[in-house]
Amino acid sequence: MKKKPLLWLMIITGxxxxxxxxxxxFVTYKVEGVSMDPTFTDGTxxxxxxxSPKLTKISRFDYVLFHGPKNQILIKRVIGLPGETIKYEDxxxxxxxxxxxxxxxxxxxKHKMGNVLTGDxxxxxxxGDDKIKNNHYFVVGDNRIHSFDSRHxxxxxxxxxxxxxRNTSE
Numbered sequence: 001m002k003k004k005p006l007l008w009l010m011i012i013t014g015x016x017x018x019x020x021x022x023x024x025x026f027v028t029y030k031v032e033g034v035s036m037d038p039t040f041t042d043g044t045x046x047x048x049x050x051x052s053p054k055l056t057k058i059s060r061f062d063y064v065l066f067h068g069p070k071n072q073i074l075i076k077r078v079i080g081l082p083g084e085t086i087k088y089e090d091x092x093x094x095x096x097x098x099x100x101x102x103x104x105x106x107x108x109x110k111h112k113m114g115n116v117l118t119g120d121x122x123x124x125x126x127x128g129d130d131k132i133k134n135n136h137y138f139v140v141g142d143n144r145i146h147s148f149d150s151r152h153x154x155x156x157x158x159x160x161x162x163x164x165x166r167n168t169s170e
Contacts, residue, residue: 025050027163029065029075035141035148036075039063039104046075048163056164060095061104063165064139069153073162076149077104080138085131086123091116104142118144127154135159 031044040046040063048065058064060078068074079102080086084095091109093100109117123138124130132138136155141147150156 029073031075034146035143037143038107039142040075046165048165050163052164053158053161058137058164061167063167064137065162066156066160067162076139076141078137078139080132082132082134082136086138088118088121091118121151126151
C-alpha cells in the first residue's frame with residue numbers, strides 16, 4: 001500500500017522538475033504583428049532556446065529573438081553577420097559583393113505590390129560603417145514592407161539576443 005503514494009510523489013516531482021527545466025532553458029514567445037509573415041503569423045507561439053546564443057554560432061537566415069528599441073522583444077531573420085558588408089540592390093541581397101538567394105521570399109515576390117519587395121539600401125548609409133561590427137547582426141522581417149528592423153535601428157549586438165531559432169528550411 002505504501003508504494004502507491006511514493007510512486008505518485010515521484011511522478012509529480014518528475015513533472016514539476018520537467019517544467020522547471022523547460023522554463024530555465026526555453027522561453028515561449030508569441031508573435032505580435034505581421035513583420036514576419038508568412039513565416040510566423042500574428043499569434044504564432046514559438047519555443048525559443050535561451051542558451052543557443054551562448055552555445056552555438058548564429059548563422060545567416062536564423063531567427064533571433066532580441067531586445068529591440070525601447071526594450072521591446074522582437075523576432076527577425078539574420079541576413080548580415082559580423083565582419084560582412086551588406087546591401088540590397090534591385091530587390092537582391094548582396095553579402096560582400098556576392099548575391100545571396102532568399103528562397104523564403106519567393107512567394108511574397110510573386111504577390112508584391114509595386115516593383116520591389118525590399119528597397120535598396122547599403123549598410124554604411126544606415127550604420128556609418130562599411131562592415132558589420134564584431135558581435136553584431138543585421139536583422140530584417142520577412143514581411144519587408146511592414147517590418148521595423150535593422151534598416152531602421154541599425155545592427156543588434158549579441159548581448160541583445162534572448163534566443164535563437166535555427167532556420168532549417170533553406
